[in-house]
Amino acid sequence: MLPENWIVLFVLGLVVLLALWSMGIYNRLVRSSVQTKEAWSGIRVQLRRRASLIPNLVEVVKGYASHEKGVFEEVTRARSALQNASGPAESTSANQTLTAALGRLFAVVENYPELKAAGNFQELQDELSDVEVKIAYARQFFNRNVAQFNIRIRSIPDILIASMLGLERFEFFEEGQDADEELRVSFTSSGGE
Numbered sequence: 001m002l003p004e005n006w007i008v009l010f011v012l013g014l015v016v017l018l019a020l021w022s023m024g025i026y027n028r029l030v031r032s033s034v035q036t037k038e039a040w041s042g043i044r045v046q047l048r049r050r051a052s053l054i055p056n057l058v059e060v061v062k063g064y065a066s067h068e069k070g071v072f073e074e075v076t077r078a079r080s081a082l083q084n085a086s087g088p089a090e091s092t093s094a095n096q097t098l099t100a101a102l103g104r105l106f107a108v109v110e111n112y113p114e115l116k117a118a119g120n121f122q123e124l125q126d127e128l129s130d131v132e133v134k135i136a137y138a139r140q141f142f143n144r145n146v147a148q149f150n151i152r153i154r155s156i157p158d159i160l161i162a163s164m165l166g167l168e169r170f171e172f173f174e175e176g177q178d179a180d181e182e183l184r185v186s187f188t189s190s191g192g193e
Contacts, residue, residue, distance in 0.1 A: 039142035064115040088171040
């Protein structure tokens with residue numbers, strides 16, 4: 001009967017359990033972080049797709065309303081700002097600016113019934129509407145992952161490992177109320193809502 005050996009084995013067992021427990025928390029945090037970053041890349045893909053449609057849309061509208069130079073320049077600046085945005089906060093702001101500029105572009109389109117009826121314009125508008133829906137879904141997916149990660153790194157016991165690793169909260173990708181209203185107005189058909 002060697003009580004010292006039992007104590008050593010007991011302590012060693014506790015150390016092993018603590019190490020396994022810490023590794024489990026670490027792995028959950030890493031998985032959650034990677035999932036959140038992957039969800040962000042989904043938003044970036046849709047924002048790039050949206051930005052790539054805009055020059056074609058502007059060119060089609062220019063063919064009918066070339067005197068609306070200020071609106072075209074505003075859309076181009078807003079598109080460029082979105083493409084150069086880094087991170088959710090900057091992308092949110094740039095996306096809201098672009099949505100507002102597109103709202104003004106579509107307001108110009110309302111004055112040109114022949115443009116609204118043009119096949120290539122309709123096609124671009126449909127593609128843009130499709131991208132807007134995909135951005136909304138990607139935003140929901142990203143924000144859900146952000147919420148889960150942020151809760152995890154602020155909850156006990158995960159906060160202990162997260163603080164040791166220096167993990168910080170992710171920012172949400174927000175869509176402002178004004179942008180949602182602009183979007184609804186922008187994509188109505190001539191029959192109205």
